[in-house]
Amino acid sequence: MALASGVRFAPRALLRPWALLRGTTLGRTEPAAGGGGDGARRFGSQRVLVEPDAASGVAVMKLRNPPVNALSLELLTELVISLEKLENDKTFRGIILTSDCPRVFCAGLDLTEICGRNPAHCAEYWKAMQELWLRMYLSSLVLVAAINGACPAGGCIIALSCDCRVLADNPKYRIGLNETLLGIIAPFWLKDTYVNTIGHRASEQALQLGSLFPPAEALQVGLVDQVVPEDQVQSTALSEMARWLAVPDHARQLTKNMMRKATADRLLRQRDADTQNFVSFVCRDSIQKSLQAYLEKLRQRKG
Numbered sequence: 103m104a105l106a107s108g109v110r111f112a113p114r115a116l117l118r119p120w121a122l123l124r125g126t127t128l129g130r131t132e133p134a135a136g137g138g139g140d141g142a143r144r145f146g147s148q149r150v151l152v153e154p155d156a157a158s159g160v161a162v163m164k165l166r167n168p169p170v171n172a173l174s175l176e177l178l179t180e181l182v183i184s185l186e187k188l189e190n191d192k193t194f195r196g197i198i199l200t201s202d203c204p205r206v207f208c209a210g211l212d213l214t215e216i217c218g219r220n221p222a223h224c225a226e227y228w229k230a231m232q233e234l235w236l237r238m239y240l241s242s243l244v245l246v247a248a249i250n251g252a253c254p255a256g257g258c259i260i261a262l263s264c265d266c267r268v269l270a271d272n273p274k275y276r277i278g279l280n281e282t283l284l285g286i287i288a289p290f291w292l293k294d295t296y297v298n299t300i301g302h303r304a305s306e307q308a309l310q311l312g313s314l315f316p317p318a319e320a321l322q323v324g325l326v327d328q329v330v331p332e333d334q335v336q337s338t339a340l341s342e343m344a345r346w347l348a349v350p351d352h353a354r355q356l357t358k359n360m361m362r363k364a365t366a367d368r369l370l371r372q373r374d375a376d377t378q379n380f381v382s383f384v385c386r387d388s389i390q391k392s393l394q395a396y397l398e399k400l401r402q403r404k405g
Protein backbone atom coordinates (compact mmCIF):
# COMPACT_ATOMS: atom_id res chain seq x y z
CA MET A 103 0.00 0.00 0.00
CA ALA A 104 1.45 3.38 -0.95
CA LEU A 105 2.02 5.98 1.73
CA ALA A 106 1.81 9.72 1.16
CA SER A 107 5.60 9.82 1.08
CA GLY A 108 5.64 7.29 -1.71
CA VAL A 109 7.07 4.58 0.54
CA ARG A 110 5.54 1.23 -0.29
CA PHE A 111 4.39 -0.19 2.99
CA ALA A 112 3.29 -3.79 2.60
CA PRO A 113 5.16 -6.09 0.21
CA ARG A 114 3.27 -7.12 -2.88
CA ALA A 115 1.85 -10.60 -2.81
CA LEU A 116 4.41 -13.09 -3.94
CA LEU A 117 1.73 -15.69 -3.98
CA ARG A 118 -0.95 -15.92 -6.57
CA PRO A 119 -3.77 -16.33 -4.08
CA TRP A 120 -6.59 -16.02 -6.57
CA ALA A 121 -5.74 -19.37 -8.10
CA LEU A 122 -6.68 -21.10 -4.86
CA LEU A 123 -10.05 -19.53 -4.64
CA ARG A 124 -11.79 -20.64 -7.78
CA GLY A 125 -15.29 -21.66 -6.93
CA THR A 126 -15.34 -19.87 -3.58
CA THR A 127 -17.55 -16.94 -2.69
CA LEU A 128 -14.74 -14.45 -2.18
CA GLY A 129 -15.67 -10.94 -3.09
CA ARG A 130 -19.40 -11.52 -2.80
CA THR A 131 -21.18 -8.79 -0.87
CA GLU A 132 -24.35 -9.22 1.09
CA PRO A 133 -26.34 -6.92 3.34
CA ALA A 134 -25.46 -7.22 7.02
CA ALA A 135 -28.31 -8.22 9.32
CA GLY A 136 -30.41 -5.11 9.83
CA GLY A 137 -28.05 -3.16 7.58
CA GLY A 138 -28.99 -0.89 4.76
CA GLY A 139 -26.51 1.36 3.01
CA ASP A 140 -23.08 0.61 1.61
CA GLY A 141 -21.43 1.16 4.99
CA ALA A 142 -23.32 -1.80 6.41
CA ARG A 143 -22.60 -4.31 3.62
CA ARG A 144 -20.61 -7.40 4.43
CA PHE A 145 -18.13 -8.95 2.14
CA GLY A 146 -15.65 -11.69 2.51
CA SER A 147 -15.11 -15.28 1.67
CA GLN A 148 -15.93 -18.68 2.97
CA ARG A 149 -13.52 -18.43 5.89
CA VAL A 150 -13.25 -14.68 6.50
CA LEU A 151 -16.26 -12.53 7.17
CA VAL A 152 -15.77 -8.79 6.79
CA GLU A 153 -18.23 -6.33 8.32
CA PRO A 154 -17.21 -2.90 7.07
CA ASP A 155 -18.45 0.31 8.63
CA ALA A 156 -17.69 3.05 6.15
CA ALA A 157 -18.86 5.79 8.53
CA SER A 158 -16.17 5.00 11.09
CA GLY A 159 -13.62 3.69 8.60
CA VAL A 160 -13.34 0.49 10.64
CA ALA A 161 -14.01 -3.05 9.45
CA VAL A 162 -14.50 -6.06 11.69
CA MET A 163 -12.83 -9.13 10.19
CA LYS A 164 -13.99 -12.46 11.60
CA LEU A 165 -12.14 -15.74 11.23
CA ARG A 166 -14.64 -18.50 10.57
CA ASN A 167 -12.86 -21.73 9.83
CA PRO A 168 -14.58 -24.11 12.25
CA PRO A 169 -14.03 -25.84 14.52
CA VAL A 170 -10.89 -24.02 15.72
CA ASN A 171 -9.83 -21.52 13.01
CA ALA A 172 -6.75 -23.58 12.20
CA LEU A 173 -4.69 -21.67 9.65
CA SER A 174 -5.34 -23.76 6.56
CA LEU A 175 -3.82 -22.68 3.25
CA GLU A 176 -7.24 -21.44 2.18
CA LEU A 177 -7.73 -19.39 5.36
CA LEU A 178 -4.26 -17.82 5.03
CA THR A 179 -4.98 -16.93 1.41
CA GLU A 180 -8.41 -15.50 2.12
CA LEU A 181 -7.02 -13.40 4.97
CA VAL A 182 -4.37 -11.88 2.69
CA ILE A 183 -6.97 -11.09 0.04
CA SER A 184 -9.43 -9.54 2.51
CA LEU A 185 -6.66 -7.43 4.06
CA GLU A 186 -5.49 -6.25 0.66
CA LYS A 187 -9.03 -5.36 -0.32
CA LEU A 188 -9.48 -3.16 2.75
CA GLU A 189 -6.05 -1.58 2.35
CA ASN A 190 -6.84 -0.64 -1.23
CA ASP A 191 -10.11 1.01 -0.21
CA LYS A 192 -9.29 4.47 1.07
CA THR A 193 -12.47 4.43 3.19
CA PHE A 194 -10.82 2.17 5.76
CA ARG A 195 -8.29 3.09 8.41
CA GLY A 196 -8.58 0.19 10.82
CA ILE A 197 -9.50 -3.47 11.21
CA ILE A 198 -10.67 -5.33 14.29
CA LEU A 199 -9.69 -8.96 13.94
CA THR A 200 -11.74 -11.47 15.88
CA SER A 201 -13.11 -15.01 15.76
CA ASP A 202 -16.48 -16.25 14.64
CA CYS A 203 -15.79 -19.66 16.26
CA PRO A 204 -16.82 -20.10 19.88
CA ARG A 205 -14.03 -20.31 22.49
CA VAL A 206 -11.15 -20.26 19.99
CA PHE A 207 -9.51 -17.21 18.44
CA CYS A 208 -7.15 -19.31 16.32
CA ALA A 209 -5.54 -22.73 16.96
CA GLY A 210 -2.43 -21.88 14.96
CA LEU A 211 -1.00 -23.72 11.99
CA ASP A 212 -3.34 -26.27 10.53
CA LEU A 213 -1.28 -29.31 11.38
CA THR A 214 -2.98 -31.34 8.67
CA GLU A 215 -1.25 -29.01 6.15
CA ILE A 216 2.19 -30.18 7.26
CA CYS A 217 1.52 -33.71 8.46
CA GLY A 218 1.95 -36.41 5.82
CA ARG A 219 2.27 -33.82 3.04
CA ASN A 220 4.96 -33.60 0.40
CA PRO A 221 7.74 -30.99 0.57
CA ALA A 222 6.21 -28.90 -2.24
CA HIS A 223 2.96 -28.56 -0.33
CA CYS A 224 4.78 -27.68 2.91
CA ALA A 225 6.75 -25.01 1.04
CA GLU A 226 3.62 -23.50 -0.48
CA TYR A 227 1.98 -23.51 2.91
CA TRP A 228 4.90 -21.85 4.67
CA LYS A 229 5.16 -19.14 1.99
CA ALA A 230 1.51 -18.35 2.62
CA MET A 231 2.21 -18.06 6.35
CA GLN A 232 5.15 -15.72 5.72
CA GLU A 233 3.03 -13.65 3.36
CA LEU A 234 0.22 -13.16 5.85
CA TRP A 235 2.64 -12.21 8.63
CA LEU A 236 4.47 -9.70 6.41
CA ARG A 237 1.23 -8.14 5.26
CA MET A 238 -0.24 -7.85 8.72
CA TYR A 239 2.94 -6.78 10.47
CA LEU A 240 3.53 -3.97 7.97
CA SER A 241 -0.08 -3.05 7.30
CA SER A 242 -0.69 0.67 7.03
CA LEU A 243 -4.09 0.13 8.69
CA VAL A 244 -4.49 -0.03 12.46
CA LEU A 245 -5.03 -3.67 13.41
CA VAL A 246 -6.64 -4.45 16.76
CA ALA A 247 -6.97 -8.10 17.84
CA ALA A 248 -10.15 -8.78 19.80
CA ILE A 249 -9.10 -12.14 21.21
CA ASN A 250 -12.26 -13.98 22.16
CA GLY A 251 -10.84 -17.46 22.62
CA ALA A 252 -7.75 -19.65 22.90
CA CYS A 253 -4.78 -18.23 21.04
CA PRO A 254 -1.84 -20.66 20.85
CA ALA A 255 1.18 -20.67 18.51
CA GLY A 256 0.19 -19.46 15.03
CA GLY A 257 -2.88 -17.83 16.62
CA CYS A 258 -0.52 -15.83 18.77
CA ILE A 259 1.50 -14.91 15.65
CA ILE A 260 -1.63 -13.41 14.12
CA ALA A 261 -2.37 -11.48 17.32
CA LEU A 262 1.24 -10.29 17.65
CA SER A 263 1.22 -8.86 14.15
CA CYS A 264 -1.60 -6.52 15.18
CA ASP A 265 -0.94 -3.12 16.81
CA CYS A 266 -2.95 -3.82 19.93
CA ARG A 267 -4.46 -6.85 21.67
CA VAL A 268 -7.57 -7.10 23.84
CA LEU A 269 -8.09 -10.50 25.50
CA ALA A 270 -11.27 -11.89 27.03
CA ASP A 271 -10.86 -12.73 30.72
CA ASN A 272 -11.40 -16.48 30.66
CA PRO A 273 -8.75 -18.82 32.11
CA LYS A 274 -9.23 -21.18 29.16
CA TYR A 275 -8.20 -18.48 26.69
CA ARG A 276 -4.46 -18.89 26.92
CA ILE A 277 -2.06 -17.18 24.57
CA GLY A 278 1.57 -17.81 23.71
CA LEU A 279 4.04 -19.71 21.58
CA ASN A 280 3.96 -23.36 22.65
CA GLU A 281 5.97 -24.70 19.69
CA THR A 282 8.68 -26.37 21.77
CA LEU A 283 6.06 -28.54 23.47
CA LEU A 284 5.19 -29.93 20.03
CA GLY A 285 8.86 -30.56 19.30
CA ILE A 286 9.04 -27.73 16.78
CA ILE A 287 10.85 -24.40 16.84
CA ALA A 288 9.55 -20.89 16.29
CA PRO A 289 11.28 -19.35 13.24
CA PHE A 290 13.56 -16.35 13.80
CA TRP A 291 11.00 -13.80 12.59
CA LEU A 292 8.48 -15.07 15.05
CA LYS A 293 11.06 -14.98 17.83
CA ASP A 294 11.88 -11.39 16.78
CA THR A 295 8.20 -10.43 16.95
CA TYR A 296 7.98 -11.93 20.43
CA VAL A 297 11.08 -10.06 21.59
CA ASN A 298 9.72 -6.81 20.10
CA THR A 299 6.55 -7.29 22.13
CA ILE A 300 7.61 -8.67 25.53
CA GLY A 301 11.38 -8.18 25.62
CA HIS A 302 14.35 -10.53 25.42
CA ARG A 303 14.39 -12.24 28.80
CA ALA A 304 10.65 -12.89 28.93
CA SER A 305 10.80 -14.28 25.36
CA GLU A 306 13.76 -16.48 26.18
CA GLN A 307 11.85 -18.08 29.04
CA ALA A 308 8.47 -18.26 27.34
CA LEU A 309 9.81 -19.66 24.06
CA GLN A 310 11.92 -22.37 25.66
CA LEU A 311 9.19 -23.40 28.06
CA GLY A 312 6.47 -23.18 25.41
CA SER A 313 4.43 -21.07 27.83
CA LEU A 314 0.75 -20.48 27.20
CA PHE A 315 -0.27 -17.56 29.41
CA PRO A 316 -3.68 -17.23 31.03
CA PRO A 317 -5.13 -13.70 30.73
CA ALA A 318 -3.75 -12.10 33.92
CA GLU A 319 -0.23 -13.37 33.18
CA ALA A 320 -0.47 -12.40 29.52
CA LEU A 321 -1.29 -8.86 30.64
CA GLN A 322 1.52 -8.83 33.16
CA VAL A 323 4.15 -9.96 30.66
CA GLY A 324 2.88 -7.46 28.06
CA LEU A 325 1.62 -10.00 25.55
CA VAL A 326 -1.79 -8.31 25.54
CA ASP A 327 -2.71 -4.69 26.25
CA GLN A 328 -6.05 -5.20 27.97
CA VAL A 329 -7.92 -8.04 29.63
CA VAL A 330 -11.66 -7.45 29.94
CA PRO A 331 -14.82 -9.48 30.62
CA GLU A 332 -15.79 -11.53 27.59
CA ASP A 333 -18.83 -9.43 26.74
CA GLN A 334 -16.69 -6.29 26.61
CA VAL A 335 -14.01 -7.48 24.21
CA GLN A 336 -15.60 -5.96 21.12
CA SER A 337 -16.45 -2.61 22.71
CA THR A 338 -12.99 -2.35 24.25
CA ALA A 339 -11.41 -3.14 20.90
CA LEU A 340 -13.48 -0.33 19.38
CA SER A 341 -12.34 2.11 22.11
CA GLU A 342 -8.72 1.10 21.50
CA MET A 343 -9.24 1.60 17.79
CA ALA A 344 -10.57 5.13 18.42
CA ARG A 345 -7.45 5.92 20.44
CA TRP A 346 -5.17 4.77 17.59
CA LEU A 347 -7.24 6.50 14.92
CA ALA A 348 -7.03 9.81 16.80
CA VAL A 349 -3.43 10.01 15.55
CA PRO A 350 -2.87 11.39 12.02
CA ASP A 351 -2.46 8.42 9.67
CA HIS A 352 0.77 9.49 7.98
CA ALA A 353 2.61 10.06 11.28
CA ARG A 354 1.37 6.81 12.79
CA GLN A 355 2.10 4.80 9.63
CA LEU A 356 5.64 6.12 9.26
CA THR A 357 6.30 5.48 12.93
CA LYS A 358 4.97 1.93 12.64
CA ASN A 359 7.18 1.37 9.65
CA MET A 360 10.18 2.74 11.53
CA MET A 361 9.50 0.35 14.43
CA ARG A 362 8.80 -2.78 12.38
CA LYS A 363 10.66 -2.56 9.08
CA ALA A 364 13.96 -4.04 10.26
CA THR A 365 12.19 -7.12 11.62
CA ALA A 366 10.23 -7.63 8.40
CA ASP A 367 13.26 -6.93 6.20
CA ARG A 368 15.15 -9.70 7.95
CA LEU A 369 12.58 -12.20 6.73
CA LEU A 370 12.33 -10.60 3.28
CA ARG A 371 16.08 -11.04 2.84
CA GLN A 372 15.97 -14.71 3.87
CA ARG A 373 12.59 -15.82 2.73
CA ASP A 374 13.74 -18.70 0.55
CA ALA A 375 16.19 -19.99 3.13
CA ASP A 376 13.50 -19.75 5.81
CA THR A 377 11.16 -21.79 3.60
CA GLN A 378 13.83 -24.41 2.97
CA ASN A 379 14.59 -24.64 6.71
CA PHE A 380 10.93 -25.08 7.47
CA VAL A 381 10.40 -27.75 4.84
CA SER A 382 13.47 -29.80 5.68
CA PHE A 383 12.65 -29.53 9.38
CA VAL A 384 8.99 -30.51 9.26
CA CYS A 385 9.58 -33.25 6.71
CA ARG A 386 12.01 -35.08 9.00
CA ASP A 387 10.68 -38.48 10.04
CA SER A 388 11.07 -37.68 13.72
CA ILE A 389 9.12 -34.40 13.40
CA GLN A 390 6.41 -36.05 11.32
CA LYS A 391 6.05 -38.68 14.02
CA SER A 392 5.69 -36.14 16.81
CA LEU A 393 3.21 -34.05 14.79
CA GLN A 394 1.16 -37.20 14.07
CA ALA A 395 1.19 -38.11 17.75
CA TYR A 396 0.16 -34.57 18.75
CA LEU A 397 -2.72 -34.54 16.25
CA GLU A 398 -3.85 -37.93 17.47
CA LYS A 399 -3.78 -36.69 21.05
CA LEU A 400 -5.91 -33.68 20.05
CA ARG A 401 -8.42 -35.95 18.33
CA GLN A 402 -8.68 -38.36 21.26
CA ARG A 403 -8.99 -35.57 23.81
CA LYS A 404 -12.44 -34.79 22.43
CA GLY A 405 -15.65 -35.38 24.30
Ligand SMILES: CCCCCCCCCCCCC/C=C/C(=O)SCCNC(=O)CCNC(=O)[C@H](O)C(C)(C)COP(=O)(O)OP(=O)(O)OC[C@H]1O[C@@H](n2cnc3c(N)ncnc32)[C@H](O)[C@@H]1OP(=O)(O)O
Nearest residue numbers: 172209210211212213252255256286287379380383400401
Ligand atom coordinates in the same frame (compact mmCIF):
# COMPACT_ATOMS: atom_id res chain seq x y z
C1 LIG B 1 17.00 -26.37 13.25
C2 LIG B 1 16.24 -25.81 12.10
C3 LIG B 1 15.19 -24.84 12.51
C4 LIG B 1 14.29 -24.53 11.39
C5 LIG B 1 13.03 -23.88 11.85
C6 LIG B 1 11.86 -24.61 11.36
C7 LIG B 1 10.62 -24.21 12.07
C8 LIG B 1 9.57 -25.25 11.99
C9 LIG B 1 8.40 -25.04 12.91
C10 LIG B 1 7.57 -23.86 12.54
C11 LIG B 1 6.66 -23.41 13.65
C12 LIG B 1 5.74 -22.38 13.19
C13 LIG B 1 5.03 -21.65 14.29
C14 LIG B 1 3.63 -22.06 14.47
C15 LIG B 1 3.30 -23.29 14.93
C16 LIG B 1 1.89 -23.71 15.14
O1 LIG B 1 0.94 -22.96 15.10
S1 LIG B 1 1.66 -25.36 15.45
C17 LIG B 1 -0.03 -25.50 15.99
C18 LIG B 1 -0.09 -25.31 17.45
N1 LIG B 1 -1.43 -25.32 17.93
C19 LIG B 1 -1.79 -25.92 19.05
O2 LIG B 1 -0.98 -26.53 19.74
C20 LIG B 1 -3.26 -25.88 19.40
C21 LIG B 1 -3.85 -27.22 19.36
N2 LIG B 1 -5.28 -27.17 19.64
C22 LIG B 1 -5.76 -27.00 20.90
O3 LIG B 1 -5.07 -26.87 21.88
C23 LIG B 1 -7.27 -27.01 21.02
O4 LIG B 1 -7.80 -27.58 19.85
C24 LIG B 1 -7.89 -25.62 21.24
C25 LIG B 1 -7.43 -24.62 20.19
C26 LIG B 1 -7.51 -25.09 22.65
C27 LIG B 1 -9.43 -25.74 21.15
O5 LIG B 1 -9.88 -26.72 22.05
P1 LIG B 1 -11.33 -27.37 21.83
O6 LIG B 1 -12.34 -26.30 21.60
O7 LIG B 1 -11.53 -28.30 22.97
O8 LIG B 1 -11.22 -28.15 20.43
P2 LIG B 1 -10.59 -29.59 20.20
O9 LIG B 1 -11.62 -30.62 20.53
O10 LIG B 1 -9.26 -29.70 20.86
O11 LIG B 1 -10.32 -29.58 18.61
C28 LIG B 1 -11.39 -29.69 17.67
C29 LIG B 1 -10.86 -30.30 16.40
O12 LIG B 1 -9.86 -29.43 15.83
C30 LIG B 1 -8.64 -30.16 15.61
N3 LIG B 1 -7.51 -29.26 15.80
C31 LIG B 1 -7.21 -28.53 16.88
N4 LIG B 1 -6.10 -27.79 16.67
C32 LIG B 1 -5.68 -28.05 15.42
C33 LIG B 1 -4.56 -27.60 14.62
N5 LIG B 1 -3.67 -26.70 15.07
N6 LIG B 1 -4.43 -28.11 13.39
C34 LIG B 1 -5.32 -29.02 12.90
N7 LIG B 1 -6.40 -29.49 13.62
C35 LIG B 1 -6.56 -29.01 14.85
C36 LIG B 1 -8.71 -31.27 16.67
O13 LIG B 1 -7.88 -32.32 16.30
C37 LIG B 1 -10.17 -31.63 16.61
O14 LIG B 1 -10.34 -32.40 15.42
P3 LIG B 1 -11.45 -33.55 15.31
O15 LIG B 1 -11.23 -34.48 16.46
O16 LIG B 1 -11.19 -34.18 13.98
O17 LIG B 1 -12.76 -32.80 15.38
